[in-house]
Amino acid sequence: EVQLVESGGGLVQPGGSLRLSCAASGFTFSSYAMYWVRQAPGKGLEYVSVISSNGGRTYYANSVKGRFTISRDNSKNTLYLQMGSLRAEDMAVYYCARVAVTGTFGDYWGQGTLVTVSS
Amino acid sequence: DIQMTQSPSSLSASVGDRVTITCRASQGIGNFLAWFQQKPGKAPKSLIYAASSLQSGVPSKFSGSGSGTDFTLTISSLQPEDFATYYCQQYNSYPLTFGGGTKVEIK
Numbered sequence: 001e002v003q004l005v006e007s008g009g010g011l012v013q014p015g016g017s018l019r020l021s022c023a024a025s026g027f028t029f030s031s032y033a034m035y036w037v038r039q040a041p042g043k044g045l046e047y048v049s050v051i052s053s054n055g056g057r058t059y060y061a062n063s064v065k066g067r068f069t070i071s072r073d074n075s076k077n078t079l080y081l082q083m084g085s086l087r088a089e090d091m092a093v094y095y096c097a098r099v100a101v102t103g104t105f106g107d108y109w110g111q112g113t114l115v116t117v118s119s
Numbered sequence: 120d121i122q123m124t125q126s127p128s129s130l131s132a133s134v135g136d137r138v139t140i141t142c143r144a145s146q147g148i149g150n151f152l153a154w155f156q157q158k159p160g161k162a163p164k165s166l167i168y169a170a171s172s173l174q175s176g177v178p179s180k181f182s183g184s185g186s187g188t189d190f191t192l193t194i195s196s197l198q199p200e201d202f203a204t205y206y207c208q209q210y211n212s213y214p215l216t217f218g219g220g221t222k223v224e225i226k
Binding site for chain 2: 061095105108
């Protein structure tokens with residue numbers, strides 16, 4: 001069974017940093033691209049970042065470019081999102097999701113982790 | 120960036136109704152479109168990929184159609200478990216973009 005479990009969310013002050021993790025199981029993690037999507041309270045879904053299966057290619061939303069870094073450790077079956085210079089507008093539930101072999105995004109999703117940015 | 124516009128933003132329907140949601144892209148995206156269902160407090164769930172392909176395990180009452188710029192998601196006979204918010208997403212090019220969502224409520 002495919003499972004994606006996010007962790008690392010919490011309360012952080014504006015300007016602070018946080019690292020999210022997404023532990024994967026039930027599939028060959030190193031064969032799949034992965035991505036992060038976020039959802040601000042009461043709002044819609046927003047793409048954050050994508051990473052290729054070997055980590056060689058990464059893409060970012062303009063809203064996070066230069067502040068967030070996506071990475072992965074295929075030996076640990078774990079996806080990461082390093083977030084820096086956090087702003088109030090970054091407050092959201094962050095989901096990790098898998099990119100299917102067909103190239104479609106989001107065939108499986110984690111349950112999400114909440115990031116609160118507040119002083 | 121490609122803008123995805125969903126309509127309506129919300130709708131009220133009864134059990135058994137046929138429901139259609141529309142998603143329009145600001146430029147052609149081929150068939151690189153997915154539909155997701157999200158219930159309150161839960162992660163999104165994939166329903167449709169490649170505009171019209173049903174994700175494994177998703178009931179056949181859900182169907183998708185369209186290509187280029189205009190797409191639809193249809194629920195053939197609405198059931199209580201289908202009341203949720205539905206999102207389209209284009210994956211033709213980066214940055215990936217989602218529609219604003221359509222909330223399907225009980226009439």
